[in-house]
Amino acid sequence: MELLRKKMIEEVEDKIGVAFENKNLLDVALTHSSYTNHKKNVKYNERLEFLGDAVLELSISQFLFKKYPSKTEGELTKIRALIVCENSLHSVAQKWQLGEHINMGKGEELTGGRTRVSILSDCVEAIIAAVYLEKGFEEAKNFVIRILDENIIKAVRNEIILDYKTKLQEKLQKNGEVNISYDLIGYDGPPHRRKFFMQVFVNDKTFGKGEGYSKKEAEQNAAKEALCMIGGE
Known part of the structure; x- marks a missing residue:
């Protein structure tokens, strides 16, 4: 690992409050897939995102189950959804100023990748997975509860x-008056777990992009990114 990158990783360790023996693990968590366009044979964080999502959901589910014994299954499900959603994770990434520490391709960076809600929230999930792999589930769970304390x-x-x-x-x-519109620009994944990609236009000018597992969620995330761009979030 280059000296400059190692220093940046150490800055992230300070921000998240976790020291890694395997700093390469955290480096992968902070590497977006677009970076492979710049450097070949580089590991990126999509597999860690997959694992981190599971660790996050189990950690919050266990915490809520024990903390609020009088709440119904429906109430716990609603609360959990608010905590583990993309926007909640994005707020954590903003506190850490995570965007400036992510390895990403030049093209992605030039199109606003360092402030994109989906990229930052996915990166938080990848970091959760890295903590889990480095420290085990109990410490990963405590980490999740700590970083999401205000959101909980x-x-x-x-x-x-x-x-x-x-x-x-x-x-x-x-x-x-301004003309605000939302357009579906694509989707992927199986029918039971389809992810939608939306774009918000203001007077026919692109202001933000968002993704989600429903068109409504994707629209909200596109609007959130637009608010970040204009300094209103």
Whole structure:
């Protein structure tokens, strides 16, 4: 590992509060697939995202199950969904200023990859997986609860607002009417787990992209990214 990259990894360790013996593991967690366009035969974080998603969901499920014995299955499911969602993880990534530490291709960077909601939230999941592989489940669970502590409290209190579309509309229309539209630009995955990709246009100009496992979620994430771009989130 290059000296400059090693120093950057150590900065991330300080931000997340975890020291790694295997720093290459954290480096992979911080490497986007687009980086392979720049450097060949480089490991990137998609497999870690897959594992981190599972560790995240189990950690939050176990915590909520033990912490709130009087809540029903439906209530726990709703609370968990607010905590483990893309927007929640994105808020963690923003606190860590994670975008500036990610290895990514020049093309992705030039199109706003360092602030893209999906890339940053996926990176947090990859870091969770890296902690799990380095430290084991108990420490990974404690890590998850620590980094999402504020989000957990807000979710339990029903204080998390996911209506970024309304927030974007209000922000942009303060100085008069604007035309805001959302277009489906693609989807992938099997029918039972299809991921949708949406793009938000403001007066026919692209302002943000988002993805999600429903068109509505993808639209909300596109609106959230647009808010980040204009400094309104």
